[in-house]
Amino acid sequence: MSKNPKVELSIPIIPDMELAATQTSEVVARHMGLSQDQSDEIKMALIEACINAFEHSKTEEGQVEINFAIDDNTLVIKVTDQGVGFDSNSVKIPKIEQKIKSDHKRGWGLQLIKELMDTVEFESTDEGTTVTMTKKK
Amino acid sequence: MSNFQVTVKEVDSVIVIATDGYLNNIGGEKISEVCDEYIDKGKNTFLINLEKSTVVNSIGVSILIEIIEKLQEVDGRLAYCNLASIVEKTFNIMGLTKYSTIYKDEEAGVSDLTS
Numbered sequence: 001m002s003k004n005p006k007v008e009l010s011i012p013i014i015p016d017m018e019l020a021a022t023q024t025s026e027v028v029a030r031h032m033g034l035s036q037d038q039s040d041e042i043k044m045a046l047i048e049a050c051i052n053a054f055e056h057s058k059t060e061e062g063q064v065e066i067n068f069a070i071d072d073n074t075l076v077i078k079v080t081d082q083g084v085g086f087d088s089n090s091v092k093i094p095k096i097e098q099k100i101k102s103d104h105k106r107g108w109g110l111q112l113i114k115e116l117m118d119t120v121e122f123e124s125t126d127e128g129t130t131v132t133m134t135k136k137k
Numbered sequence: 138m139s140n141f142q143v144t145v146k147e148v149d150s151v152i153v154i155a156t157d158g159y160l161n162n163i164g165g166e167k168i169s170e171v172c173d174e175y176i177d178k179g180k181n182t183f184l185i186n187l188e189k190s191t192v193v194n195s196i197g198v199s200i201l202i203e204i205i206e207k208l209q210e211v212d213g214r215l216a217y218c219n220l221a222s223i224v225e226k227t228f229n230i231m232g233l234t235k236y237s238t239i240y241k242d243e244e245a246g247v248s249d250l251t252s
Contacts, residue, residue: 016159019192040223047194096202096232100209105202108195108231115230 005031007068011050013057018050021066025077028068032075032137041116042075042135048109049079049131056083056129073137074118078130085124141190143167147180149251153243155186160193165200172204181213184246188219198231205236214238218246 009024011017022043029039046066053064067078091110099105114120117133124130141158152175154168172183183204187193205215215237220228228234240246 016161018194019159022192037222040221041226043192044223044227047192051194051196094231096235099199099202100206100236105199106196108199112195112227112230116226 004072005070009066009068010063011066012063013054013061018047018054021046021050024066024068028070028075032070032073034075034135034137038135038137042077045113045116045133046077046079048112049077049133052109052131053079053081053083053129056086057081058084075135075137076132077134078132080128080130082128085126085129088122088124141167143171145171145175148243148247150180151182151184151247151250152180153184153186153247155189157189160187160190160197162194162196162200164190165197169200169204172207176207176211176213181208181211182216182250183208183213184216184218184240184243184250186218186243187221187224191221191224193224193227195227195231198227198233201233201237202231205233209236214250216240216246216250218243 007024007028009021011020025042025046026039029042050064062082065080069076088110094107094111113133118136119134121132122129141164144155146153154171156164156168158164168185208215217237218240219242220239225239228239240249
């Protein structure tokens with residue numbers, strides 16, 4: 001078996017297809033011996049990353065690519081879309097006190113990913129976005 | 138594709154909504170429709186039993202924030218019970234617990250909401 005196993009997944013932009021990605025993350029987390037809480041945090045972060053990728057893509061065509069790589073005791077997940085890109089620095093930290101009075105109640109995905117994973121990085125151009133997130137064992 | 142289902146019952150004055158399935162936008166809208174229906178009937182206390190909804194996304198949870206806002210207008214309360222650990226963590230990160238309450242189970246929720 002490879003010392004640093006990798007899993008590559010490509011999912012279509014179809015509602016609820018993010019759950020296909022979480023099934024893979026569960027298997028990978030189990031292989032690494034991560035706890036159930038850690039596995040659930042990865043699933044939640046992955047759901048949010050996939051939903052963001054679906055929305056950035058602005059189209060129901062195309063695919064979202066998901067790569068899982070186990071590097072020693074760290075799981076590295078990359079979620080890549082071929083959408084229009086976005087500036088993560090322009091995304092304000094959501095506050096429920098503001099959301100509750102606002103017409104726009106959404107916009108929590110990045111905050112959840114940051115809180116649930118150990119590290120998160122964004123690379124975005126007008127040709128697509130890659131979110132790289134890690135979880136240590 | 139979504140197979141989200143809700144079961145509704147009234148216990149004392151509390152409307153208990155038991156969900157089953159992925160709490161995404163469709164699930165959130167179904168809960169919201171139930172709340173709207175009962176708010177129109179004059180009810181203002183809701184307990185959502187999420188025992189069978191162990192997977193959520195932020196869009197579905199955002200719709201719960203809409204329900205909280207609607208209930209503020211009728212001096213109502215929203216609460217939840219039987220949350221999976223990751224769901225409770227998500228609610229805490231999003232700040233829902235500042236405006237709504239988490240109970241261990243349905244009995245504890247109904248008891249406190251009717252006291």
